[in-house]
Amino acid sequence: MDPVRNPYAPGAGQRPPELAGRDAELLAFDVVLERVARGRSERSIVLTGLRGVGKTVLLNALRSAAVRAGWGTGKLEARPDQSLRRPLAAALHVAIRELGAGHPGAEHVLGVLRSFAQKDVPGAKLRERWQPGIEVAAVPGRADSGDIEIDLVELFGDVAGLAGDAGRGIAIFLDEMQDVAPEDVSALCAACHELSQNGLPLVVVGAGLPHLPAVLSASKSYSERLFRYARIDRLDRAAADRALQSPARDEGAEFTPDGLAAMYEITAGYPYFIQAYGKAVWDIAPGSPITAADVRVAAPEAEAELAVGFFGSRFERATPAEREYLHGMAAAACAVQTSAEAPTEPESVPTAAVADFLGRKPQSLSPARDALLKKGLIYSGTRGQIAFTVPHFGRYLRAQHIE
Structure with missing residues (x-):
């Protein structure tokens, strides 16, 4: 098979050619967007699952849906031992710009955002030199107390108020949410609680490892009622077949039934493995249709690639x-x-x-x-x-x- 025309795309957070098996999550988020647009209260969303199941891909797809709906959006990735202030401020800055920085009240909210971000910079002289990319003066006395919980509640309230005045919404997409520091998790939960109570048009969509609900629950006892949880798992057989067949057919190729069965057996329906094995099988198969024999021949090459880039890189960190x-x-x-x-x-x-x-x-x-x-x-x-x-x-x- 022509490797130039290989449709499969293994990669961290890289969208596959066919986003199979995630229709329910996409539809549910469309409902959230529509409900918020009509002034109805909605919970923020948390996606959980193992690595390689496509959480980041789905997070990006949900962000695209929010952009199509005219929302302001921003995305950030949490890192261990890093404060949430500056990366969250940068994400909110992008979201406000997408709403339209010229909207009445935007300058004030951007000033509050700058105050919030600068509180993480030690020393007055350093704060004066540090440039967060926000070209308006900081607004003192708002979201700058130094208590992240108080500040985030105030900031989210102001940003959501701006979105409401514009007749739109704000969505913040937070990847690797389990790595948010405990103090910041507590603040995030408190801010989302305030948004939910007041029906404000701002939602947080987080993604993280399976133990993320326990992390949130340890922070705030009401977190199990605060978020809508969605477990992102491996694909069932029908969705896995679609993830393989649809891209192949776009290139004029097919899998035989035994080829699809062999692929499901070896990948167990995990989206990343489907792309990795699909790419290897395509390159090695002599032609269409792709058979179980082709899968067996290509499997060692896919496994060698996974051993280095997917498994080995993690093992080396230990x-x-x-x-x-x-x-x-x-x-x-x-x-x-x-x-x-x-x-x-x-x-x-x-x-x-x-x-x-x-x-x-x-x-x-x-x-x-x-x-x-x-x-x-x-x-x-x-x-x-x-x-x-x-x-x-x-x-x-x-x-x-x-x-």
């Missing part, structure tokens, strides 16, 4: 002690793995099982486990249970015979 813990998790996962139509990693394994395999006391493994949690390589959705954030990571570790 220290020797952390790698030992990952090895123990992979072995424990293998012991409890159950059969399924499309085999996948079990949801979680007991931390005690990991300790037993390694012949260690659970307390002695806590530093390695905590470090892996902070690095986003594993997560704990339930007390005493642990799981990989990356699908098939245990299979990769076992295949490498890591000691």
Whole structure:
């Protein structure tokens, strides 16, 4: 097959040629946009799932829907140990500009936004030199108390008020939401609560790992009622087939039924794997239709690529002690793995099982486990249970015979 015409697109956050299996989420967000446009209150949204299921792709698709609806939008990615003030201010700045900076009241709101952002800059002289890209003077006494919760409630209220006056809405898209600092999570929840209570036209759409709801709940007890949660998971068989067939047909090619079955078995329906294996199979297959035999021939090349770029890059971030813990998790996962139509990693394994395999006391493994949690390589959705954030990571570790 001609590699120049290869339609598949594996990449971090890169939109696939066919966004299959996400129609329900897109439709639900269209309802949110329409309800807010009619002055009705709506909850902010949180998307959760493992890495490689397409959360960032969906986040971008939802932002595109908001732009088409005439909303002001901004996007940011949370990072561990980084304050939310400046990146959130930059995202809101973009959103206000999309609304139209010339709208009455915009200059005042931009001044409040500048005050909010500058509060994160230490020292008066440094604040004077720092340029946040906002060309209006800071408005003192508003969203600049230094208490992030008070300031964010005031800022969101002012920005939402501007959007309401313009007859439109504001949507902020926050990726890697589980990495927001605890103090900032609390402030974000409080601000969203205020928006919901007052029916203001500003929504936050967050995306993060499966334990994100627990992070939010630990911050504010009412968070389970504050957000609309959507679990983004692997595709079912019909959606996975569509993700493969539709791009192929656009290029005049087909998959045989056994080829589609082989692809689903090897990818387990995970969107990133569908793109990675699809790209490898296309390049290796001699012609159309693509068969199960083509999939078997191409699989080693796809796996070698994943081993370096998807799995290996994450494994390299771990220290020797952390790698030992990952090895123990992979072995424990293998012991409890159950059969399924499309085999996948079990949801979680007991931390005690990991300790037993390694012949260690659970307390002695806590530093390695905590470090892996902070690095986003594993997560704990339930007390005493642990799981990989990356699908098939245990299979990769076992295949490498890591000691």
